[in-house]
Amino acid sequence: MSEKLVRIDKIDRRILECLQQDGGLTNQELAERVGLSPSPCLRRVRALEEAGVILKRVTLLERKKLGLSLTAIILISMDRHIPERFEEFQKRIEECPEIQECYLITGHDADYMLKAVVPDMDVFQELLLNRITRIPGVSGVHSSFVLRRVVDKTDLPLGYV
Amino acid sequence: MSEKLVRIDKIDRRILECLQQDGGLTNQELAERVGLSPSPCLRRVRALEEAGVILKRVTLLERKKLGLSLTAIILISMDRHIPERFEEFQKRIEECPEIQECYLITGHDADYMLKAVVPDMDVFQELLLNRITRIPGVSGVHSSFVLRRVVDKTDLPLGYV
DNA sequence: GCCAAATTCGCAAACACCTTGCGGGCATTT
DNA sequence: AAATGCCCGCAAGGTGTTTGCGAATTTGGC
Numbered sequence: 524m525s526e527k528l529v530r531i532d533k534i535d536r537r538i539l540e541c542l543q544q545d546g547g548l549t550n551q552e553l554a555e556r557v558g559l560s561p562s563p564c565l566r567r568v569r570a571l572e573e574a575g576v577i578l579k580r581v582t583l584l585e586r587k588k589l590g591l592s593l594t595a596i597i598l599i600s601m602d603r604h605i606p607e608r609f610e611e612f613q614k615r616i617e618e619c620p621e622i623q624e625c626y627l628i629t630g631h632d633a634d635y636m637l638k639a640v641v642p643d644m645d646v647f648q649e650l651l652l653n654r655i656t657r658i659p660g661v662s663g664v665h666s667s668f669v670l671r672r673v674v675d676k677t678d679l680p681l682g683y684v
Numbered sequence: 685m686s687e688k689l690v691r692i693d694k695i696d697r698r699i700l701e702c703l704q705q706d707g708g709l710t711n712q713e714l715a716e717r718v719g720l721s722p723s724p725c726l727r728r729v730r731a732l733e734e735a736g737v738i739l740k741r742v743t744l745l746e747r748k749k750l751g752l753s754l755t756a757i758i759l760i761s762m763d764r765h766i767p768e769r770f771e772e773f774q775k776r777i778e779e780c781p782e783i784q785e786c787y788l789i790t791g792h793d794a795d796y797m798l799k800a801v802v803p804d805m806d807v808f809q810e811l812l813l814n815r816i817t818r819i820p821g822v823s824g825v826h827s828s829f830v831l832r833r834v835v836d837k838t839d840l841p842l843g844y845v
Numbered sequence: 846g847c848c849a850a851a852t853t854c855g856c857a858a859a860c861a862c863c864t865t866g867c868g869g870g871c872a873t874t875t
Numbered sequence: 876a877a878a879t880g881c882c883c884g885c886a887a888g889g890t891g892t893t894t895g896c897g898a899a900t901t902t903g904g905c
Contacts, residue, residue, distance in 0.1 A: 529749050531750075539743075539745060539750075542742075542743035543742060543743055543745060544742070545740065545741065545742070546707050546708070546740075546741035546742045546743040547707070547740070547741035574749065575746050575749055576745055576746055576749045576750065577743055577744075577745060577746075578743075578744040578745060578746050579706065579707075579708070579743075579744050580706065580707035580708035580741060580742070580743050580744070581703075581704060581705070581706070581707045581741070581742060581744060581838050581839070582700075582703035582704055582707040582738055582739075582740075582741050583738075583739040583740050583741070583742060583838060584700060584704060584737055584738060584739060584839075584840055585736050585737055585738075585739050586840060588690050588735065588736055588737045589692075589700075589737065589840060589842070589844075589845050590844060590845065591840055591841070591844070594787070596787070596789060596797055613834045616834060616835060617834070617835060620841035620842075620843060621841045622835055623835065623836075623837055623838070623839075623840075624835055624836055624837075625833075625834040625835035625836075626755070626757070626830045626831070626832065626833055626834065626836075627830070627831045627832040627834060628757060628828040628829060628830055628831060629828050629829045629831060630826075630827075630828040630829075632826075632828075633828075635834070636757055636828070637835075640840055640841060641841075641844075642844045646844070665791075665793075666791075667789040667790050667791040667793075667794075667797070668789060668790045668791075669787045669788070669789055670787075670788045670789060670790060671787065671788040672786075672787055673774045673777060673778070673786040673787065673788060673796070674777060674778060674783055674784065674785055674786035674798075675784075675785055675786075675787075676784055676785075677742050677744060677784070677838060678742070678745075678784075679745055679747060679750060679752055679784075679801055680752070680781035680782045680801060680802075681750070681781075682781060683750075683751060683752070683802075683803045683807070684750050684751065
């Protein structure tokens, strides 16, 4: 299910490029852009979904319009590197809707890198002090805040496919 | 255009929750889920788009199926903090399709935090040495690599709206 | 380089969905 | 209590999706 042996030709790549950019495209528009008639185009999209290349379609919302004006980058270190601690940490992090990303990373500075979206500093403080630092094993926490979004996109580079 | 005075009631919130999770929902399905008939539902969606709350719809793809198995977190420091350097840096970063996120951040450790998606270490090395570190003003670079994606989602927390 | 097999295309028809104007009901205001 | 404005649902026409099928193209073997 997760092997990467998926044949992707020129047309598939253009389909993926278009859909990455605009998931609201009708099949007709998509077909026109990739130079195909609607039916084979839809069949290719279905096949790409079936193959697991296309994961899901989502709608992106504007943070500021929703009063979510603060984005924080949090680096976290764990004291004892035992599996149970990591499992527990990950479970607790998944429960926080404010956390959009959480990666286990290499390097000695930190074990986890998180990105959180909150309305303001008060909520951030609550998240950090009441929820994150209370998780067993969390020893070091370092937070930065996003001043400016230079790049913030979801599309993958398809030039290597 | 970017003020946040947007009236969002219970139904709008449910619409946004549904669309964040599944952008491929038909208007009929959406209407049913939020307890509305198709026409007022579509009108609300249109209004939310018009108001700029709904930004765009995108399709998320599976990295590994496309041979993009390496994700890097890069922290960058700049030597002289003059506007021209930052402008130039940002312009050059935008040209890299591998860079999905680039934030200007607070804190003394770094000025920018980037996330890059690449096929392998060779490409990462090329990106880092030939493109990023060659940008005038870049003085410090620290890279980490993603070992495991604990959380990786695009939906915002709507509990505060 | 040719032929057979498999794949993938485009067409057309049936179906589902979107989209608009309109009338009616509910809430808020005067 | 009446008037106003807002938002709902209905219905009809237009648009897009989806399926089977025959034709064309590509793939692989000899």
